[in-house]
Amino acid sequence: RLVTLTGPGGVGKTRLAWRLAARAERAFPDGVRLVHLSDLHDPALVLTAAAEALGLPDPLPARAPLDAIVRHVRDRRLLLVLDNCEHLLPTCADLVAALLRGTTGVRILATSRHRLALTEEHLLEVRPLPVPDPDGDLSDPAAHPALALFADRAAAVVPGFTLSPANRASVARLCHRLDGLPLAIELAAVRLRVLGVDQLLERLDDRYRLLAAAGPGVQPRHRTLRAAVDWSHDLCTPEERSVWARASVLTGSFDLETAESVCADAETDAGTGIGIGTGGASAVAVAHSGGADKDLGPGPSTDPAPSLRTPYDVLEAVAGLVDKSVLTREEHWSGTVRYRLLDGLRHYGLDLLRRTPGAEA
Structure with missing residues (x-):
């Protein structure tokens, strides 16, 4: 029920x-x-x-x-x-x-x-749309929902846009880098008003500035890609934010033991942690009040750094991130459970991590 x-x-x-x-x-x-x-x-x-x-x-x-x-x-x-x-x-x-x-x-x-x-x-x-291999058979774009969504939204802003043999591979690469996430694909398609598909691809390293083209009729948390992720960040505890930032150095899927190793406080700097606190949420709050540019990203927090002293602390934070749809849970062929950050969420975590000198290393 x-x-x-x-x-x-x-x-x-x-x-x-x-x-x-x-x-x-x-x-x-x-x-x-x-x-x-x-x-x-x-x-x-x-x-x-x-x-x-x-x-x-x-x-x-x-x-x-x-x-x-x-x-x-x-x-x-x-x-x-x-x-x-x-x-x-x-x-x-x-x-x-x-x-x-x-x-x-x-x-x-x-x-x-x-x-x-x-x-x-x-x-x-609800998972992101599946994205085909850019180097595979793309002769039937209708069979690939991510490509079909991009083409539909692109045609709305650039009349006459269609998927063709000349652009299909580039569109597939773009959708792949956007994790097949419908909101990101739609925001990228709007940028075709001023950029070509390959130009979009070249600028995706700065995706949180680039993907911010929705109109005023869209809900605030969906007007930019960053606003959508800030909303998730605001829901997290300080410990979950810390694990999100630290796990962002992992480019693929990882198991719990890896998360415990990477995300727990080291003995030499236990208690210093990463001061990411509520940065994303406070940045958005300031921006909505007219005091900052919300697309400049989360600022450093003055909150005390959370303590992740034991593997159990990391386990609890990982569980919270799975519950909040930040970490994706995957069943591995060996029967173990693995986790993954979507690429957009990983870049967001890296932005937070790099605000603390030496934290990424």
């Missing part, structure tokens, strides 16, 4: 949820109700937004508002879509738990970079 779509920012969780809801609507006699949470920052407003979506006739009572919501839908069969729960997790989890416990006909589809952590929850990981 509870399915949560998880995945990194910009992977398309919201779009997929809307599509699923539209296709499933006929199965619910009392309809599909959508609750948009991305623009809410006060947890107290979550229940108000849910009550409005569910059609409660009166304002929620100050006492036992959850009970009022449950009573209103107790005998209904409907699908409730909670979109973007990650920054309001405790309140969202309380709402969902109450509905699951107090009703039989309400089903819930949630989107969140972080799981709700309820025992009834079934997770569906």
Whole structure:
């Protein structure tokens, strides 16, 4: 009765949820109700937004508002879509738990970079689009969703753009370097107004400045690639941010033992750590207040550096990063679990790491 779509920012969780809801609507006699949470920052407003979506006739009572919501839908069969729960997790989890416990006909589809952590929850990981080998057979672009998405968005800003034998390999390389992430692909396609595909490829080392071309109608966290990643960084604890930064030196997948070796504090500098703290979030907050250029990236933090003294400390941080869709979990052929940072998230971590002299080495 509870399915949560998880995945990194910009992977398309919201779009997929809307599509699923539209296709499933006929199965619910009392309809599909959508609750948009991305623009809410006060947890107290979550229940108000849910009550409005569910059609409660009166304002929620100050006492036992959850009970009022449950009573209103107790005998209904409907699908409730909670979109973007990650920054309001405790309140969202309380709402969902109450509905699951107090009703039989309400089903819930949630989107969140972080799981709700309820025992009834079934997770569906939304992965980036598969990207073909740039040197392989690209004769049927429609068979490759990442290329098809780029071509569709490119044609919207450059009328007449099509994938051709002359540009297919370059587009495939571009999509590969963007991890097949739909948001990054769409932002890159907008840049075709002023750059060619090969010029885009040449400038991807500075992707956080380059991929910032969305219009004002787009949600703030999706107007730039950096804003999308800053949103994830803001959700992390100081320990998780430290592991994110330190693990960014690993270019491929890695196992837990490697993470413990690379990310734990060395005995000679235990306690000094990496002062990355809440840099990404504070940089965005300052930018939104008009005090800085948000695309200059996260600034150094004044927070005390977190301590990662033991392998268990690293394990807890790795688990948190997996839960928050920062680290991707992969099953290795040997039966062990490995982890990977998408290339864009790895570059973000490197930016943070390099703010501390000597940390990268």
